[in-house]
Amino acid sequence: MSEYLIELRHISKHFGGVQALKDVSLAIRPGEIHCLAGENGSGKSTVIKVISGVYQPDQGEVLIDGQPVSRLDPVKSVRHGIQVIYQDFSLFGNLSVAENLALNAFLQEERKIIRWRRVRQLAEAALGRLGVGMDLDALVDTLPTSGKQTVAIARAMMADARLLIMDEPTTALTRHEVDALFAMVRDIQAQGVAVLFVSHKMREMLEISERLTVFRNGGKVAEGPIRDFDEPAITHAMTGQHLSADRYQWRPPAKADAGPVLQVRGLSVPGAVQAADLSLAAGEIVGISGLIGSGRTELALALFGMKPGFSGEIRLAGQAVHPRSVQQAIRSGIAYVPEDRLTEGLFATQSIERNMIVTSIERFVRGGFVDRQRADATTREMFAGMQIAAPGPHTPVNHLSGGNAQRVVLARWLLTQARVLILNGPTVGVDVGSKAQIHAIIRSLARDQGLAVLMISDDVPELVQNCNRILVMHRGRFVDELSEADMDEQIVNDRLKALV
Numbered sequence: 001m002s003e004y005l006i007e008l009r010h011i012s013k014h015f016g017g018v019q020a021l022k023d024v025s026l027a028i029r030p031g032e033i034h035c036l037a038g039e040n041g042s043g044k045s046t047v048i049k050v051i052s053g054v055y056q057p058d059q060g061e062v063l064i065d066g067q068p069v070s071r072l073d074p075v076k077s078v079r080h081g082i083q084v085i086y087q088d089f090s091l092f093g094n095l096s097v098a099e100n101l102a103l104n105a106f107l108q109e110e111r112k113i114i115r116w117r118r119v120r121q122l123a124e125a126a127l128g129r130l131g132v133g134m135d136l137d138a139l140v141d142t143l144p145t146s147g148k149q150t151v152a153i154a155r156a157m158m159a160d161a162r163l164l165i166m167d168e169p170t171t172a173l174t175r176h177e178v179d180a181l182f183a184m185v186r187d188i189q190a191q192g193v194a195v196l197f198v199s200h201k202m203r204e205m206l207e208i209s210e211r212l213t214v215f216r217n218g219g220k221v222a223e224g225p226i227r228d229f230d231e232p233a234i235t236h237a238m239t240g241q242h243l244s245a246d247r248y249q250w251r252p253p254a255k256a257d258a259g260p261v262l263q264v265r266g267l268s269v270p271g272a273v274q275a276a277d278l279s280l281a282a283g284e285i286v287g288i289s290g291l292i293g294s295g296r297t298e299l300a301l302a303l304f305g306m307k308p309g310f311s312g313e314i315r316l317a318g319q320a321v322h323p324r325s326v327q328q329a330i331r332s333g334i335a336y337v338p339e340d341r342l343t344e345g346l347f348a349t350q351s352i353e354r355n356m357i358v359t360s361i362e363r364f365v366r367g368g369f370v371d372r373q374r375a376d377a378t379t380r381e382m383f384a385g386m387q388i389a390a391p392g393p394h395t396p397v398n399h400l401s402g403g404n405a406q407r408v409v410l411a412r413w414l415l416t417q418a419r420v421l422i423l424n425g426p427t428v429g430v431d432v433g434s435k436a437q438i439h440a441i442i443r444s445l446a447r448d449q450g451l452a453v454l455m456i457s458d459d460v461p462e463l464v465q466n467c468n469r470i471l472v473m474h475r476g477r478f479v480d481e482l483s484e485a486d487m488d489e490q491i492v493n494d495r496l497k498a499l500v
Contacts, residue, residue, distance in 0.1 A: 002066025005030045005163055005194050006051060006082070011060035013046055020046040021057070022219045028163060028194050033185065035197045035209035035226070039238050039431035040401040042215040044198050048165055051196075052084045053077035081162030087171060089152040093141035097134050098123035101155055126154040129191075130184055144292065146177040153184065157193070164188060165196045170204055171429050174292050174458045175493065176500055182208050200431040202234045203461065214238055239433040247487075248443050250284055250468035259318055261452040262334075262420045264303070267312035272298035274476040275312070280420065282450040285442065287463035289456075289492065290473035291499055296456045297339070299473070300422045303454075304336035305329035316419060330359060335413035337406075339425035339456075345409045346397050353379040353393040355408050360415040382411045387437060403427075403434020410441060421445065422454045427462060439466055460492045474499045 004027045013021040021043050028034050038044045049055040050062065053072040062069050064080050091100050101123040106114065123136050132150055140148060149169060156164055166185075170178045185195055185208060197209055205212060205226070212229055214222040214237040222229075222237040235243050264278040273295045280286055288296050302310040305323035314321050316332055323329035329336070338345045346355055356379050357364060364375040379393045386407040390400055397405055406426065413421060426442065427435045443466065445451040457463050463470050464487050472480035472495055480495055 002063070004028060004063070005065065007063040007066075008047070008050065008057075009061050009063065011047075011050060011057045011062075013050065013055060013057050020218050021050075022217075024060075024215070024218070024220050026213055026220070028196060029211075030162070031189055031192045031194055032211060033189055033195045033197060033209050034211045034213065035199060035205045036213050036215070037198075037200060037202075037205055037234060037238060038215035039200060039433050040403065041217075042238070043218040044215055045167070046218075047215070048084060048167060048196075048198065051077070051163075051165065052082060078159060081160055082165070083156035083159055083161040083163070084165040084167065085149070085152045085156060085169065086167050089148045091140045091148055091151060091155075094139065096137050096139055097143070097151055098136040100140055100151055101126045101158065104155065105158065122158070123154075126158045129157055130154055131187060132184070145172040146180065149173075149181065150184070153188070157188070161193055163194045163196065165198065167198045168200075168429070169197070170199065170201060175460065175496060176291065178204065200238065202231045202432065205229075205234060206231070216240060235432055238431070241433070243432070243436045245465070247464070248285055248446075248466045248468060250446070250484075253282055260315075261317055261450075262303075262454075263313075263315040263318075265313040265315075267299065267302060267310060267314065269295070269298045269302050269307050269310045269476075272307075272476055273302065273310075276473075276476075276478055278454075278471070278478075280452040280454060282452055283446045284469070285446050285453040285455055285467045287455045287457060287467035287470040288473055289458070289460065289463055289470055289496060291496070294473040294499075295476040296473050297424060298476075300336060300424055300454070300456060303329065303420075303422060304334055330416055330418075333417070333419035334422065335416055335418035335420065336422045337409050337413065337424060337426065339428055346405060348398040349396055351394045352383065352388065352390060352397055352400075352408050355397050356382060356393070356411050356415060359412050360417075363415070378415070379411075382415065386411050386441065401431075401434065403430040403438060406430060406434075406438055407441070410438075414445070418451070420452045420454065422456070424456045426455060426457065427459065435462075442466065460489050460496075463487075464489050464492060472496065472499070 006028050008024060008026045011021055011024045036044055046055060050057055053074045053076055056071060062072050098119050102119040105122055120136055127134055140151060169181060189195060199205055209226050212226050213220060216238060260279045261282050262280040264276060267276045268274055276299055290296050298307060301307045305325045305328050308324040321332040323332055357375055364371050383393045388404050388407050390404060397408055427438055442453060446453050455467060468484050470482040470487055470492060471478050
């Protein structure tokens, strides 16, 4: 019997003039947790689609149980026990949990009559195999991300999975939800199922995987047991660079009379935030952490004029402001970068230039017309300053990686000459290289331009490395504050776990 469940040998794949994979080999043992790491564009997604039979390699071969498989297609892949859970989960949002779980079984059995008792039996058995319980009648669209992921995993296990491929499974999860997912993955492993964990989050790779393979620019650059790696080694393999791990240092303004840029007193949002007090000085980067539902996002939306029913006092540079709309918040000098940049922060089919200037278009209007020359010059300058990797400012933003798209959103708000920048999940879904560059941009804006930054994040290392203070929010209130001296990752994690 073969040592490996699946092997890729010397796989190459081209798309037009672009070589996505270059002589790549990868082997996964039965029942092992194997991590595939790399930045966006490194070839991870292409490998997933070769294993699942979506793509046919130009060169090389695929072996399953030691036997070559010619022209592996999605149907053959599933029959061999290969299941992929993509980031969108591929579920039916308008169907219940039970219906999503039972659907494939009924299709395979070619049943024409639905027996609802059997639907529930199948669903209960699937979730029971994972050791979890859920409301079987809940519509999938109403579930949190972690719930949808659980349904997708349970459905895959119903198909007698031997290899479960999880594509960026923790992108939208809190630390508590990540812990629950990892417990589930280990239970799956205990049942003899191999897991290919595709990620660019180094802490998670080190925590969950037994073996690691790293891709860069379509080629394999590192491979071995996880004990042979640490964070700097993985970062260097993924990026080819040694990235700085220095923390952000903030010093109060030299002027004794310099007051806070943003001051919030007794801010309340019905059902979400209760009497929150907050102060931000020029150049500060203050983090907010807390569990999902703690009121963090509602606080940000109130400051940005998207919760007009709030009560309390907001002052910018000592002047009272009342942002009852987004337009009022922007005019006051408040900018907000949402967590879901694709649906809330960008016009995906429009150019980088149009996305940059849309919020500050008045600056470029002369005599009722847009001064194209001035707009073009400004956006080209911002394009270069933000180090956006694209052919030019006229490139549609849906052609950009997550990191580059996030830089476009940042550039848009900088053109409004904001004094307060609120970042909600600033590097969600961004690879390690782009993440470091975005952090450097944020630090520069705070340190060199005096921007006051409020950073909301579930990524504790991100907060510890970039913030001079961290506020912990729970059930609509600030319940803890960690100063620079207390900002240790373990301390932050312990305080968050105490809230569960």
